[in-house]
Amino acid sequence: MSLSALDLNLLRVLDTVLTERSVARAARRLHVTPSAISNALARLRTALGDPLFARNGRGIVPTPRAAELAPALARALRDLDHAVHGEPFDPATTTRQFSLAIADAGQMVRLPGIATLLAAEMPHASLRVVGIDTLLAGGGLASGEVDVAIAVGERSSGMHLEPLYRERTVLVARHDHPLVGDRVSARGLAAVRHVEVHVAPGKGYRGLTAAYARLGIPRDIALVVPSFSAAAAVVSETDWVATLPASLVARLGPRLGIRSVQSPVAPLTLTLNLWWHERTQTNPAMIAFRDLIRRASTPSRGRGNSRRLDRRHAGGEPDRQTMPGQDFRASHR
Numbered sequence: 001m002s003l004s005a006l007d008l009n010l011l012r013v014l015d016t017v018l019t020e021r022s023v024a025r026a027a028r029r030l031h032v033t034p035s036a037i038s039n040a041l042a043r044l045r046t047a048l049g050d051p052l053f054a055r056n057g058r059g060i061v062p063t064p065r066a067a068e069l070a071p072a073l074a075r076a077l078r079d080l081d082h083a084v085h086g087e088p089f090d091p092a093t094t095t096r097q098f099s100l101a102i103a104d105a106g107q108m109v110r111l112p113g114i115a116t117l118l119a120a121e122m123p124h125a126s127l128r129v130v131g132i133d134t135l136l137a138g139g140g141l142a143s144g145e146v147d148v149a150i151a152v153g154e155r156s157s158g159m160h161l162e163p164l165y166r167e168r169t170v171l172v173a174r175h176d177h178p179l180v181g182d183r184v185s186a187r188g189l190a191a192v193r194h195v196e197v198h199v200a201p202g203k204g205y206r207g208l209t210a211a212y213a214r215l216g217i218p219r220d221i222a223l224v225v226p227s228f229s230a231a232a233a234v235v236s237e238t239d240w241v242a243t244l245p246a247s248l249v250a251r252l253g254p255r256l257g258i259r260s261v262q263s264p265v266a267p268l269t270l271t272l273n274l275w276w277h278e279r280t281q282t283n284p285a286m287i288a289f290r291d292l293i294r295r296a297s298t299p300s301r302g303r304g305n306s307r308r309l310d311r312r313h314a315g316g317e318p319d320r321q322t323m324p325g326q327d328f329r330a331s332h333r
């Protein structure tokens with residue numbers, strides 16, 4: 001007979017009777033009456049064209065046909081149960097590949113801590129990291145290509161956010177800059193050219209241009225690059241300046257010979273959020289991965305002026321408001 005015409009609950013009954021070798025014990029295990037088990041077996045005998053069991057003293061023994069069905073039936077029901085309820089997640093044995101979108105500044109400053117914790121707690125797992133531009137080009141978190149992102153952005157439906165840490169910006173110049181010392185005036189700032197970072201096309205620091213405009217300081221953009229590290233490298237070998245994350249400057253400044261400069265333009269302070277899509281909200285592996293990122297974001301030495309947000313002082317429980325997978329409107333680390 002066709003499988004589509006068979007009540008799959010009958011197969012659960014058959015599997016239980018095959019395991020227990022007793023109608024009464026099968027009834028107790030399934031929380032039904034013995035007569036319900038007998039009726040189910042009668043329907044199965046008709047459907048399969050086989051008596052399935054024969055009496056042997058006070059017990060029952062399977063027919064050759066039933067014994068042949070037993071291992072395949074147990075395996076199929078086990079696979080179905082796993083498909084419905086999901087495999088249990090074990091960090092110590094998982095071989096899953098996780099994926100994270102984070103801008104290059106975060107890759108330099110945050111990623112080592114995340115990788116270290118992943119290696120310790122999920123030693124057989126792997127991690128794929130992409131930039132914000134790759135995330136947006138691929139359709140955002142809604143596409144399913146990336147599990148989580150660390151970024152700023154706008155709230156919208158289908159996404160979850162949780163404030164992770166704050167990042168402050170600093171103006172930087174090379175150590176031996178001929179015009180810019182440890183402090184620069186509005187006139188001096190207007191006389192130099194700037195390197196601007198767009199981690200995705202058209203997506204630079206929101207508010208920076210407006211901050212210069214409020215003070216009447218023209219901002220002459222000499223170069224637009226797609227990464228903060230590229231901007232730092234260029235500044236180290238030119239007379240141009242750039243506005244960069246303070247944590248990245250603390251990490252790269254001594255190596256590249258760049259330094260922070262006090263200026264009339266107030267630094268920006270941005271909240272970096274942990275973002276994930278609704279589809280992964282209850283997945284055990286994704287819950288564990290998000291928790292790992294939270295713990296890896298705890299402040300430690302060498303992380304400049306960025307700091308972890310204490311959720312008790314950031315609006316109580318993690319913000320479950322939403323954002324679209326592609327709506328990252330400001331800079332991202």
